[in-house]
Amino acid sequence: MGSQAIEAHRQGAEVYHGAALCAEKSVELLAETHMPLGLLPLGELEEVGYNRDTGFVWLRQRKPITHTFKQIGRQVSYATEVTAYVEDGRMKRMTGVKTKELLIWVTVSDMFHDKDDQSNITFKTPAGLGRTYPVEAFAKEDDPEGKPAAAANGKKVAVNGKARK
Numbered sequence: 001m002g003s004q005a006i007e008a009h010r011q012g013a014e015v016y017h018g019a020a021l022c023a024e025k026s027v028e029l030l031a032e033t034h035m036p037l038g039l040l041p042l043g044e045l046e047e048v049g050y051n052r053d054t055g056f057v058w059l060r061q062r063k064p065i066t067h068t069f070k071q072i073g074r075q076v077s078y079a080t081e082v083t084a085y086v087e088d089g090r091m092k093r094m095t096g097v098k099t100k101e102l103l104i105w106v107t108v109s110d111m112f113h114d115k116d117d118q119s120n121i122t123f124k125t126p127a128g129l130g131r132t133y134p135v136e137a138f139a140k141e142d143d144p145e146g147k148p149a150a151a152a153n154g155k156k157v158a159v160n161g162k163a164r165k
Helices: 002-009 019-032
Strands: 012-019 047-053 054-061 065-069 073-087 090-101 104-107 111-112 120-124 130-136 158-159 163-164
Touching: 002 047, 002 054, 002 073, 012 019, 019 047, 019 054
Parallel strands: none
Antiparallel strands: 012 047, 047 054, 054 073, 065 073, 073 090, 090 104, 090 111, 111 120, 120 130, 158 163
């Protein structure tokens, strides 16, 4: 299903290729949407696309990976294609992301943080069940505080050495 959705949204999208550029663009996307910069620790990215008109984003990587967020002790699996619709502080209708709950892999379909309290981030399943964790647990390795890249008050922040609003 992910590939069909990607092709449907490719027209008019910004599409990037190459591991280094894709890694940079994925971090910029998280910064732009005010999400924690370590939320998508994907490796060997081959393609990143963002259709700003529809809010649809896709990330393609060479092979699926499993990452453990040590601070909360959770394993998360990322498929070769991860898709979502993004808006400020939210990624919804996600595909390609699962988390291990006890012995079962559970699909993650939505992640968001409250605009009034950006210290926590909530993850939901398609059934509506959810869990909330501190944002610091999803910090990028070079961002120990784990805060979203830009506060809702519009302050400028540095993203890959460039000032962004």
